[in-house]
Amino acid sequence: MVRLGIIGAGGMANAHMDRYREIEGCTVVACCDVVPGKAAKFAQDRGVPSSYEDYRAMLDHEALDAVAVVTTDATHAECSLEALGRGLHVLCEKPLATSLEDALRMTEAARASGRINMVNFSYRNSAAVQGAAAAIRAGAIGRVLHVEASYLQSWLVSREWGDWRTGNHLTWRLSTRHGSAGVLGDIGCHIYDMVSYLCGDIAEIQCRLRTFSKGEPNEMVGEYALDANDSFVSAASFCNGAMGAVHSTRWASGQVNSLRARIYGDGGAIDVELDRSWDEYRTCTGQEAIDRHDWRTEVCPPSPNNYQRFITAIQTGCPDPCDFAVGARVQAYLHYSQESDRLGAACPIRMTAGYLAGGPLHVA
Numbered sequence: 294m295v296r297l298g299i300i301g302a303g304g305m306a307n308a309h310m311d312r313y314r315e316i317e318g319c320t321v322v323a324c325c326d327v328v329p330g331k332a333a334k335f336a337q338d339r340g341v342p343s344s345y346e347d348y349r350a351m352l353d354h355e356a357l358d359a360v361a362v363v364t365t366d367a368t369h370a371e372c373s374l375e376a377l378g379r380g381l382h383v384l385c386e387k388p389l390a391t392s393l394e395d396a397l398r399m400t401e402a403a404r405a406s407g408r409i410n411m412v413n414f415s416y417r418n419s420a421a422v423q424g425a426a427a428a429i430r431a432g433a434i435g436r437v438l439h440v441e442a443s444y445l446q447s448w449l450v451s452r453e454w455g456d457w458r459t460g461n462h463l464t465w466r467l468s469t470r471h472g473s474a475g476v477l478g479d480i481g482c483h484i485y486d487m488v489s490y491l492c493g494d495i496a497e498i499q500c501r502l503r504t505f506s507k508g509e510p511n512e513m514v515g516e517y518a519l520d521a522n523d524s525f526v527s528a529a530s531f532c533n534g535a536m537g538a539v540h541s542t543r544w545a546s547g548q549v550n551s552l553r554a555r556i557y558g559d560g561g562a563i564d565v566e567l568d569r570s571w572d573e574y575r576t577c578t579g580q581e582a583i584d585r586h587d588w589r590t591e592v593c594p595p596s597p598n599n600y601q602r603f604i605t606a607i608q609t610g611c612p613d614p615c616d617f618a619v620g621a622r623v624q625a626y627l628h629y630s631q632e633s634d635r636l637g638a639a640c641p642i643r644m645t646a647g648y649l650a651g652g653p654l655h656v657a
């Protein structure tokens with residue numbers, strides 16, 4: 294039985310809890326949160342035996358095998374490094390860190406520890422994403438040439454997830470001082486991961502970030518300065534020669550949480566649209582279908598989610614590919630996106646070979 298502790302008892306901790314409950318062979322024995330009483334309430338509501346207000350106390354007192362780091366972004370590095378240092382396996386929330394330097398430190402520490410380390414890029418849980426990636430690797434659309442990918446949310450205009458003006462779970466996401474890298478860090482990391490998982494490593498990024506006025510006095514809500522970016526548009530060049538447009542915003546009325554990638558090759562196209570289906574993607578391949586602009590739906594078999602793969606990796610000792618190195622590579626995309634915006638120029642992605650996925654899509 295894998296004994297788990299959850300660090301951070303906010304919204305996403307509930308998703309972790311729901312998933313671990315479904316998995317045989319693991320149990321959540323403790324949770325913690327720095328907000329007084331929050332972990333205790335979470336423990337009571339979710340049937341977790343112990344709760345703490347300091348994650349180090351939890352690590353001191355509980356005989357854990359692994360932790361899930363589900364804190365606000367700024368503390369992912371500190372909590373993960375502490376847990377790895379104590380010989381625990383770690384599933385860390387995305388983005389892996391708030392700086393490339395921290396992401397690289399975490400990856401080196403994870404490698405040195407020999408423990409299972411994963412980053413929770415949750416859209417990899419989709420059978421459609423898994424199926425589309427396998428099809429592209431198998432050559433279903435020929436040479437990958439052009440990609441368009443977007444991740445759109447609307448919570449700055451819609452109240453579907455609450456009102457960000459009230460100092461709730463959304464507000465820290467608007468403030469750099471509270472550890473947010475804006476929409477780029479929050480969901481840009483998902484779309485960069487998805488597009489590079491589908492199409493291969495990115496070689497160069499030219500990005501524009503924008504923070505639009507939200508109409509609050511001095512662009513503040515309480516202690517939160519509303520200075521984090523809320524839209525970005527990137528032109529990406531891939532190592533295999535393909536190019537792509539990647540963008541995200543929190544201002545997309547009519548889109549709750551909408552992720553889409555369309556990939557065009559010299560032998561056809563693949564369209565992954567998670568709003569439409571989590572398990573199906575569409576293809577336009579074969580000369581006849583291409584001539585008629587005819588799309589076919591591919592139904593994908595179920596694939597294990599990140600949480601299941603984390604527990605399996607611990608049980609078998611076989612590392613999972615969605616590891617901290619993947620998180621660090623995506624962190625490099627975030628870092629060079631910010632650099633590109635700052636410099637007003639395209640930035641090459643400088644990563645050593647140990648951080649690149651390589652593989653059949655990688656021809657540079």
Ligand SMILES: NC(=O)c1ccc[n+]([C@@H]2O[C@H](COP(=O)([O-])OP(=O)(O)OC[C@H]3O[C@@H](n4cnc5c(N)ncnc54)[C@H](O)[C@@H]3O)[C@@H](O)[C@H]2O)c1
Binds near residue numbers: 302325364372
């Ligand atoms: N994988 C996904 O699809 C997905 C979806 C949503 C959120 N997330 C990520 O999950 C993380 C948490 O997001 P959330 O929506 O639950 O945010 P949240 O603000 O609701 O919860 C975060 C919690 O962490 C606690 N915390 C902060 N520092 C801590 C520390 N040092 N020790 C213990 N607790 C600490 C906070 O008090 C808060 O309760 C973020 O990194 C976010 O990016 C991932």
